[in-house]
Amino acid sequence: MLISCQCNIKENMTTEIKEINDEKIVEKISSLNFEIIKCYNLAFSLKGKFKNYGFWILSIFVLLYIICLIKYCCSGIKPLKEYIFNFIKFIYFKIINKIIINPNKSMK
DSSP states (O other), X not given: OOOOOOOOOOOOOOOOOOOOXXXXXXXXXXXXXXXXXXXXXXXXXXXXXXGOHHHHHHHHHHHHHXXXXXXXXXXXXXXXXXXXXXXXXXXXXXXXHHHHXXXXXXXX
């Protein structure tokens, strides 16, 4: 029931100051995808959205969210409280009736 681990710790660390080579910086920057930024209008255009299933699914979810948000703002939390209270009351009376009607049977 014991764990044994071996950790190799570097004891002698040196810091080297290296000169920055401009060619390496240019090479790193050229490997980045800055060209994609130029094509942002393709990402936000509606041309390809109508054939994209993900766009439609997300649009439906956003629409349902907005509908629920408007309904909540109009009616508040009172209907939800009433529903929960009625559900708890129903379950409570169902349990009480089982105990009174069948006292010998065990409840799950």
